[in-house]
Amino acid sequence: MAENTYRKGDIIELTVTDLAEKEQCFGRLPCGMGVMVSGMLAVGDRISARIRKVRQRYIEAQAVEVLEPSVDRVEPPCSFFGVCGGCKLMHVGYEAQLRYKEKKVSDALRHLGGFVDSPMAAPLAAPSPEHYRNKIEFSCSSKRYLLQEEISSDRLQAPKNFALGFHAPGNFEKVIDIDRCFLAKEPMNRVLGLTRRFALENNLEAYGAREHTGFLRNLVVRYSEERDELMVNLVTSWYDRDLMERYAVYLEEGMAGAGMTIVNNVTSRRNTVATGEREYVVRGSGVITERLGELDFRISANSFFQTNTRQAEVLYRCILEGAGLREEDTVYDLYCGTGTITLFMARHCRRAVGLEVVESSILDARSNAEYNNVDNALFFQADLKDFKTMLPTLEAHGRPDVVVTDPPRAGMHPKALEAMVQLGARTIIYVSCNPASLGRDGKEIALAGYRMESVRPVDMFPHTAHIESVACFVRE
Structure with a gap:
């Protein structure tokens, strides 16, 4: 043809x-x-x-x-593969997934960054491609997404007006009712099953995103590997004290022996975001504790924390290795979040300074520093597009010898990037969750007089197309 x-x-x-x-x-x-x-x-x-x-x-x-079929093709273990949008590579063998991700980073550096011979190491594989997440957000909806076999047979497998699982791709109001997620820890899947059963037995009305009606919105489960602790956060449209007490008893009986804290986030907002305007602690302290390296982090319901604990340690050790810190160094950590990287670095230098725009994250970072008795880490709330205006204040604590930047997927704001390279740090460590952003921003860093010395992909999210990278730039 x-x-x-x-x-x-x-x-x-x-x-x-x-x-x-x-x-x-x-x-x-x-x-x-x-x-x-x-x-x-x-x-x-x-x-x-x-x-x-x-x-x-x-x-x-x-x-x-x-x-x-390709020799790389495997049988996905999840029956919802191809319907749920979470694991887009579960049909590909894990070694092939790593090859694809390595090529994705290499292509972005070559085509977007102009790095013809990038010094890239092989990706660091996750210990297990399944059950690695320490946090899962399940959504509840009054509109259950119907599977193809149900539509074909005209026979429903469950009620149409209740679903607890994941949103159908591209559909803000319909949810796929799942019984198990292969990325979640098994205790988290048990909580999912118990919560669904409790909701159906008590006729709890699922939230309708379009109509803005209904009680049950989200179930967020977090797990601490270090302490074997669970946090169960039920997100609802209003607070019902008696109901939450019954739910807590139901979970405690069903999860006998599990260390657990239960919280209830309440919101009246017209969205499906799993955070609340008010929070009620139903059982326990309302926090769990996780360990990264030699540091302990207290995690509340709405705190940010890396969702793959073991690979987060691997990622942070790559950052530390690339930084080549000296005892007298000052480190700036841009987009520091709750301060995990800042605190990890602070133990190996004179001073570490973390910058972040979200106030609650800065408060968590300061709390984490106090909890770990780290007294050489400072945290400032700052919108990094106005980074240049903050420099006189920051320089009172010393100009940076090393800068670590971990921007969002879109990459660094151009003004923040410009101010960062003007600091003249000996080393810049760019932590990327998006190869395209790394390619574009890396090109600007190189044009400012830095040489890309190393790039190390770290697979934080097996079975998905996402890949983290740690790029080290050294001033010429």
């Missing part, structure tokens, strides 16, 4: 040669035309696909059938 004869609706055959963002893959037709294909595929799959759009330089298509 000649290139100009392809039409919408045609069935084409091709081999997947690369993975792209979200659920898209890439391949080429014999004529050389590129094809972006939607569907849960693996590199090496020989597929048929239906054309959706013919553009000037490439074709968009939807996968129809895997004709010859």
